[in-house]
Amino acid sequence: MPRVLLIEDIEDNVLLVxxxxxxNGYEVLHxxxxxxxxxxxxxxRPDLILLDLGLPDLDGQTVASxxxxxxxxxxxxxVVVTAWPEETARQMVKAYGCNGYISKPxxxxxxxxxxxxxxx
Amino acid sequence: xxxxPSDNPLDLIPASxxxxxxxxxxxxxxxxxxxxxxxxxxxxxTEYIHVYDVDLENSFVxxxxxxxxxxxxxxVRSGRTWITRLGVLPTSRxxxxxxxxxxxxxxxxxxxxxxxxxxxxIKNNVPAHQLFLKxxxxxxxxxLILRRPPGPPPVYPFGDAQWFARPEALALLDSRxxxxxxxxxxxxxxxxTNIFGLKVTLDDGGHGWLxxxxxxxxxxxxxxxxxxxxxxxxxxxxxxxLHDKYFDLDTQTENIYVNDPHLSAFYEMGYxxxxxxxxxxR
Numbered sequence: 001m002p003r004v005l006l007i008e009d010i011e012d013n014v015l016l017v018x019x020x021x022x023x024n025g026y027e028v029l030h031x032x033x034x035x036x037x038x039x040x041x042x043x044x045r046p047d048l049i050l051l052d053l054g055l056p057d058l059d060g061q062t063v064a065s066x067x068x069x070x071x072x073x074x075x076x077x078x079v080v081v082t083a084w085p086e087e088t089a090r091q092m093v094k095a096y097g098c099n100g101y102i103s104k105p106x107x108x109x110x111x112x113x114x115x116x117x118x119x120x
Numbered sequence: 121x122x123x124x125p126s127d128n129p130l131d132l133i134p135a136s137x138x139x140x141x142x143x144x145x146x147x148x149x150x151x152x153x154x155x156x157x158x159x160x161x162x163x164x165x166t167e168y169i170h171v172y173d174v175d176l177e178n179s180f181v182x183x184x185x186x187x188x189x190x191x192x193x194x195x196v197r198s199g200r201t202w203i204t205r206l207g208v209l210p211t212s213r214x215x216x217x218x219x220x221x222x223x224x225x226x227x228x229x230x231x232x233x234x235x236x237x238x239x240x241x242i243k244n245n246v247p248a249h250q251l252f253l254k255x256x257x258x259x260x261x262x263x264l265i266l267r268r269p270p271g272p273p274p275v276y277p278f279g280d281a282q283w284f285a286r287p288e289a290l291a292l293l294d295s296r297x298x299x300x301x302x303x304x305x306x307x308x309x310x311x312x313t314n315i316f317g318l319k320v321t322l323d324d325g326g327h328g329w330l331x332x333x334x335x336x337x338x339x340x341x342x343x344x345x346x347x348x349x350x351x352x353x354x355x356x357x358x359x360x361x362l363h364d365k366y367f368d369l370d371t372q373t374e375n376i377y378v379n380d381p382h383l384s385a386f387y388e389m390g391y392x393x394x395x396x397x398x399x400x401x402r
Contacts, residue, residue, distance in 0.1 A: 009159055010152060033161065056148065056161040062337045065269050065370040083155045084395070091392045096269045 002119050003027045005046035007037035007063060008081065009056050013106060017050065020108050021115065034058030038066055041073045048119055049073075050102070053082040053092070064096040077118040081106065130217055132224045135179035135193065140165055146181060146188040150207030156242055156395050171311045172204065172302060173197050178228035182208070182217045192221035194228055195302060201229040202302040203239040206248070218251055226255065226402075236401070238302055240375065243396035257400035262378045263301060266391040268371040273363040273389055279322040281361040289317025289331045296345055301375040301399055304343055309333070312341055320357040328354035330362060339366055342373040344382050355385030363389060375399075 004026050006017050018028045029044055031037035034055045041049060049067065053060030060080055067073040078097075082089050083104040093101050099118050102110055135143055144165040151157040160168065168174065172195045179193040189212040195202035203225050208217045229237055240263060241248045284292070293306040302308065309315050314334045321327040326349020333341040339362070346354040363371075375397065376383065 009148075054157040054159055056159040056164065058337060059158075059372075061267050061269070061372075062370045066337060069270060069368065083153075083157070085155070088394065092267070092394070095267070095390070095392045 001025060001027045002048070003029060003044065003046045004048050004050060004115060005029045005031065005037065005040055005044065006050045007031045007034065007055065007060075008050070008052040009033060009054075010052070013052070013081070013104070016106060016108075017111065020111055024112060026115065034060070034063040037063055038070075038073075041067055041076065042070060045072065046076060048115060049076055049078045050115070051078050051080050051098070053080055053084065061092060061096055064098055068097045079114050079118055129184070130189065130220050131183040132180040132220060133183055134177050135181055135191070136176035138181055140169075142188070143181070143191065146191050146209075147205055147207065149188075149209055150190055153210050154207075154242070155244070168205075169193075171308055172202065173307060173311070174204070175228075178225070178232065179205075180221055180224045180228075182221050184212075184217075190217045190221055192225050194225045196229075196232060196234070197305070197307055199234060199236060200299075201225075201232070201234050201237045203237060204302075206239075213247070218248070222251060222255055238399070238401055240301065240397040240399050243398055249398060252400050252402075255402065257402040260399040260401050263375040263397040263399055264373075264378055264383075265394040265397070266371075266373045266376065266386055267394050268363070268386075268389065268391045270368050270370055271363070271390065272367045273360040275356065275360050275388075277357070277360040277364045279320045279326075279357040279361075281357075282319045282321075283365075284317030284319065286315045289315050292317050292319070292329045292331055292345075293343060295347070296343070300343070303375050304341070309341055309343065315341070318358055318361060320354060320361060322349060322353065322357060324349060326350060326354050328358060330358045332362070334366065334369070337370055339369050339371040340374070342376075344380075346382070351381035352384045355382030356388060359385055359389040 021028050031040045034057045051060050077099040079100045081102045089101045100114050140162050144162050148159045174193045175196040182190040190208035192206040193204045317331045319329040328346035331343045
């Protein structure tokens with residue numbers, strides 16, 4: 001079963017992602033902030049990371065840059081979740097070596113499509 | 121000038137009556153649907169209050185029937201105040217809470233005898249922008265928030281570089297002209313930890329300096345100034361030295377004016393725009 005680490009602080013988004021992904025055959029791990037996310041990514045080595053850009057301790061860009069720097073997590077696909085305008089999101093994804101993005105509010109179809117495409 | 125008393129039935133309670141946990145919670149709740157929510161934890165809120173001289177006695181939480189609906193904070197420095205963290209729960213907007221909070225903050229500034237107030241509003245946050253225009257604020261400039269992922273600079277460092285510890289770095293700030301945005305004022309850096317400085321002198325005599333904060337993962341709180349020469353070239357030299365030394369750190373620069381003469385150097389070094397703010401005065 002593919003394992004997805006969700007780094008997200010907003011409870012409603014966590015519930016939505018957990019329900020949708022669990023129902024579609026994924027195991028979901030959850031970290032409520034950036035520091036916990038970095039630790040869990042290193043310890044658990046998930047198959048994919050869903051990363052909210054707005055976190056209460058470290059922001060998403062900092063988390064992404066640390067994930068990319070650490071050998072244990074450098075190759076894990078990262079899909080960012082953001083309410084930013086499309087162009088800004090694209091630029092950040094490229095600059096920080098992430099693999100894709102999902103716009104907020106999260107659409108179920110986009111979530112499943114993004115997760116599936118980066119797990120192939 | 122006294123502000124008209126509000127008819128709003130909301131209770132406006134000084135933020136000093138609440139715990140930092142409560143203030144952090146209400147702040148995060150007010151911004152949950154923002155394009156750039158910038159959530160905080162208690163440690164970040166504590167640092168924010170300290171670094172930006174937020175006066176909790178003169179900051180307010182809007183309450184209605186025992187429920188927190190919104191928050192507005194007031195930074196206070198010599199001869200100036202700063203409205204910040206103003207927000208209302210998404211479900212409670214359009215009922216006058218934002219206006220009541222802004223009124224309370226401006227009245228507090230008046231009680232302190234300060235008639236000059238600054239603020240920044242996220243660009244495209246139309247309701248907030250409109251609210252402040254109605255209060256008589258006028259636009260001063262547009263500000264950029266830039267990010268740069270870790271990595272070496274794309275150009276080899278050039279010019280003679282001198283690195284400075286905190287006291288010398290803070291002393292550099294005194295040579296700046298004008299009034300920078302609140303976040304970049306001397307007091308903000310003075311209140312911050314791990315401040316360092318860098319001065320570069322070029323072969324053609326051009327020289328300038330950069331003050332910055334070195335965090336665990338991020339370089340931040342940039343103040344950049346060219347004393348002589350072409351700011352784009354001096355800026356390029358400063359940033360090349362900085363990112364050569366700290367190649368493993370992420371970078372965030374906050375509130376750089378869109379017409380800052382160093383801006384091309386930032387883009388050349390791989391910075392990307394996160395979002396923009398509008399600076400306003402009253």
